[in-house]
Amino acid sequence: MMGRLLIAAALLVPVTSPAAAQDLASASEAVRLFAESAPSCVVTSAASALGAVNAIFSPDATGGGAVAITQLVDPQTSQPRAASIELALPVVCNAAHRVLVTSDSGGLLREGGQAGNRLNPNAFGDLLPYDIAVDWGANSIAGNSAAGGIETAQPAQNGELRLRIGTAEGGGLLTAGNYTDTVTIRFEPAS
Template identity: 40%
Template sequence: MRKCAIIALLSLAATAQAQEFDRATRRLELNATAQSACVLRAPRARAVANATFQTSGDGNVRVGLTRLVDPDTAVPRATSFELAIPATCNASHRVTVTSGKGGLGRIGAATGQGGAQTQGFAEFLPYAVRLDWAGAGIEQASNAGTLGLSIPNGAMGDLALAITTPGGGTPLVAGDYDDTIVIQLQPTD
C-alpha cells in the first residue's frame, strides 16, 4: 500500500510539470527614435527704445526705427531693441544670426557693406548684435559676418537677441534704410 501512494504522488508531480511546459510566452519589443528637432516660436519685445515692434501672423517680426536721424543734423540717433524668442532644441545645436546687408543700408544705394560717403554723408549704418542662449552669449558688429553659438546639448527657454544702432557719427543721406536679420536654430547631431 505504501508503494501505491508513492506512485500516485509522482503522478501528480508529473502533471504539474507538464502544465508548466504548456505555457506559451511571447515578448513584444518596442523601439523608437526621437528625431533631433529645433523650434523657434513668435518673438516678444523685451525692451524697445526709439523703435516700434510688430509681429506678423507667420511669426516674423518687423521693427521700425522711429527716428533714424536727428532732424536738424541728419546724424544717426541711438536705437535699441531686445527680443525674447521662445526656443527648444532637443540635441546639440547651433544658433546663427545673419544680417542680409551687414547693416542698415539705404534702399536704392549703389554700394553694399561699408556704404559710400557722398559729400560727407553715409548710406550705410552698421549696428551691434548680441545673442544670449543656453548660458552662452556673443556680441559683434552686424558687418562682421554671421554671428553663431554652438551648444553641446539640448536647451529650451528664451533666446535673447539685442540690436543697438549707435548715435552720432557721419550724417546719413535722406531715404529709406533697411536690413533683414535671419535667426536659425539647427541641430548638429
C-alpha cells in the same frame, strides 16, 4: 518621427501533461519597443519685445516680425540717433545645435544705396552698421552686422532666445531715404 514596434511571440502548442502545462503557465515573452525622436528646433510662438528705445516691434504669424526705428536720424544734423530693442523668442531644440545670426545687407542699407558707402564722419553714408547680441542657454555672444554675423553652439535647449539689436548715436551723416535690412536667426544641427 518614425516609430517601429517589434513584437516577439512564441507559437503555443497544446500540451496534455500537467507538468508541461505548469511550465507553460510560467513562460514569458519579451516585447521590444523601438522609436526615434528626430532632431528639431522650433520657435514655439511669436517673438515679443522685452524693451525698446527709439524702436517698435510688430510680431508676425511666422514667429518673426518687423522692427521700426522711430527716428533714424536727428533732423537738425542728419547724424544717426541711438536705437535699441530686445526680443524674446521661445525656442525648443531637442539636440545639439548651432545658432547663426546674420544680416542680409551688413547693416541698415538705404534703398538704392551702395553697401560700400558706409557711415563715416567725412561724407554722407548709405549703410548704418548696428550691434547684434544673442543670449541662448549658457552662451552670450555679440558682434556687429557688418562682420558677417555671430554664431554659438549649444546642447539641447528649451527656453527663450534673447536677441538684442542697437544702433549707435552719431558717427557720420546718413543720406535721406528708406533704410532696411533682414536679420536671420538660423538653427542647424551640430556637426
